Amino acid sequence: xxxxxxxxxxxxxTINNKINGEIEEGLVxxxxxxxxxxxxxxxxxxxKIINLRIFKDENDLMNLSLLxxxxxxxxISQFTLYADCKKGRRPSFVNALNQTEASNLYDYMNxxxxxxxxxxxxxxxxxxxxxxxxxxxxxxxxxxxKEIF
Numbered sequence: 001x002x003x004x005x006x007x008x009x010x011x012x013x014t015i016n017n018k019i020n021g022e023i024e025e026g027l028v029x030x031x032x033x034x035x036x037x038x039x040x041x042x043x044x045x046x047x048k049i050i051n052l053r054i055f056k057d058e059n060d061l062m063n064l065s066l067l068x069x070x071x072x073x074x075x076i077s078q079f080t081l082y083a084d085c086k087k088g089r090r091p092s093f094v095n096a097l098n099q100t101e102a103s104n105l106y107d108y109m110n111x112x113x114x115x116x117x118x119x120x121x122x123x124x125x126x127x128x129x130x131x132x133x134x135x136x137x138x139x140x141x142x143x144x145x146k147e148i149f
Contacts, residue, residue, distance in 0.1 A: 001037045001045055001105075002081040004030040007054055007139035011074050013123040014130040021121030026071030028133050032081035033097040033105050041145050042109050048148065049073075050118065054139055062139075072119040076131055077106045099126060 005027050012022035029049065055064040055071070066073070079102065083091035096102065103125045113120040123129040 001034065001041050001145040002032045003045060003049065003143045004078070004081065005049060005052075005141050005143065006030075006133055007136045008074070008134055009136045010134045012132050013074060013076060013121070014132075015124055015127050020123055020129075021074050023072035023074045023119070023121050025069060025136075026119075027066055027073050028131070028135075029073060029075045030078035030081065031075055031106060031109060032078050033102040034082050034095050035097055037097060037101075037105060037145070039105070039108055041149065042105055043112065044149055045143060045145055046109065046112055046116070048143060050113075050116065052141070054141065066118070072121065073113055074121045074131075075106075075110055075113070076123045076129060077102070077125045 008023065008026055008028045010024055011028045013020050027049065050066045053065050054062050055066070055069045057063040079093060079096040080091070082096040083093060084095055085091050097105070106125050110120050110122055123131070
């Protein structure tokens, strides 16, 4: 599982010219799944994401987590994070998890985030989405479950 997270002041996802999800302060997640990913991996990634101390405290230091600031999440499915560009000019996506399993893990991820009391907005899995990210900082962090677990 890979997640690119961006600290955000205001972000939204539009599908067919209609806003599908929008947040104020929080995180935008670009989430992708690969073969071998499980609900247990998703659970570990969620704990890492919501507890990362990447928001500024009263001393302007990154000491606060999403939970500390009571921030929101905009989670966007992003299979292209598993693009393999080693050969030729056209990326291969053979490392991306198949659509059915990836969609199930994405839905599970969003369900768990909401169960933890985090306002969670989403795109629609597999849709053509237009994402506007007001990246605060800018702070952008790449999490790869194969590297951190």
